[in-house]
Amino acid sequence: MSSPPGEPRKIGYLYILPALLVYGAFLLYPLGRAVHLSLFEWNGITLGKFVGLSNYADVVADAGLRAAFGHALVLIVFYSVLPVVIGLALASVLQRARVRGLGFFRTVVFLPQVVAMVVVAVSWRHIYAPDGPLNDVLRAVGLDSVARGWLGDYTFALPAVGVIGTWFETGLVTVLLLAGMARIPKERYEAARLDGAGAFAEFFAVVLPAVRGEIAVAVTLTVIAALRTFDLVYVTTSGGPGTSTSVPSYEVYHRAFELGQVGSAAAIGVCLTVLIFVITLGVNRLADRGTA
């Protein structure tokens, strides 16, 4: 980091102080307390019992928790991999074509990002309902056997939640990639075309390397969103049927406030934090190495 501009000024501390106080009291201190609580077995009421790292061992050993992290991995495919693949295809086609109405398209596909997740969940729960619009369409085209209560189905509930993630992340990723592709100098396309590159070769030789940074940002944002799926699961499935859609974020809430396993909940929260740090730093480092 280069040194910031300006002269040395002790008064800087005074300007930072109010922000630091609130931040310290309501984020940093609680994070420390989360680490502390995670070392105890505590039901939230009586005296806790020190258990060392056993709450962390449970993250690996406890079948329910392992499953929850497994479900998060499945969600990453829907929240991150699919939107990046779709977004890359969509953005590169639209960028090449220079179609009209792209500004309006951007506004529309970005819209799901600003709607409260609870509203999104209410809408999709209706779409997936046994007598909802999705099943109406399936029955109308003669696929009666496929119609079902999607969110109540042991096999399909998790993918159904995942598709909601694909829905609201694809727009974000596409808009991000469109912005990145718009910055590619025209000459590079022309050079590729002079070399006789077709659309596909051009994509891999020119477009993909140029938007590495944007892909890294997209992956970081969407993976974190997948790991933090709480509102959506809480409103659509409450982790069910059975535990087929339980995810780490939901387990934090469920254990701390419904089961009285505060230490375990804190440990899951700490693991999520570490995971998010590692992913953020790791993905950005990978992208940096690629461009350097």
Added chain:
Amino acid sequence: MRAPLAERVGNYVLLIVFGLFALGPIVTILVAALGPDDGGSGSSGFGNFGKAWEIGHFGSYLRTSLAVSVSVVVVSVLLSVLSGYAFGTMRFRGAGVLFYLFLLGIMMPTEAIVVPLYFDLRSLGLTDTFWAIALPQVAQSVAFGTFWMRSYFRSSSRSLVEAARLDGAGPWRTLWQVLVPPARPALVTLIVLVFMWTWNEFLIPLVMVTSESLRTAPLGLAFFSGQYTSGFTLLAAGAVIVGTPVVLVYAFLQRHFIAGMLEGAVRE
């Protein structure tokens, strides 16, 4: 060079298909909210909103959400301007380390802090209060806001600061009279983002609040959707009521939303 007709048509088909996919669930809920009530209240059209407002107590939820959002926006933007100014234009020992400390806060998931916060605030008798909903969100927004305003102040003209100093302006006057006025676009972006995050926040009010008068709009909607089971129309109307304020702001200031959420994500 014009693309062949088939390719152009194909591109527009692609635009329309994905546009419809993005709008589909939103239109579904709008259409349902405006149709005849399937719950048998006899209302329809815009009357559904009145009915939902009444049955679902959305007036109270919106009031709480508005109070929380405005407070969080005002306080966190103010604190972020101050700290961003210091990090962006002054040099002092430990500035780098302190700044990285704030960066941590951008990545910190609410899930990790909400558990200890609840139990600590409970022992202070502060759960189920306005403060329990607002202050943690001020802290989260200050983390992002500090980062955001620092980048702005760093890129803003150093000659402006120098000129103000030569005119004899102290750091306080330099900030408010020289640097803040041209910072309006950056401030608007920060304000709309913090407003959206606070309005849409669900986990913190869910954990912190038990009394109905303190329920925020998304929380109220979640409860309504759990309790009101006689149909979808009024639930849809309630969802539209809860979602509309942010969507309205988005309609007018969408550039700020898109720029903020994309650039804010691109950390150094």
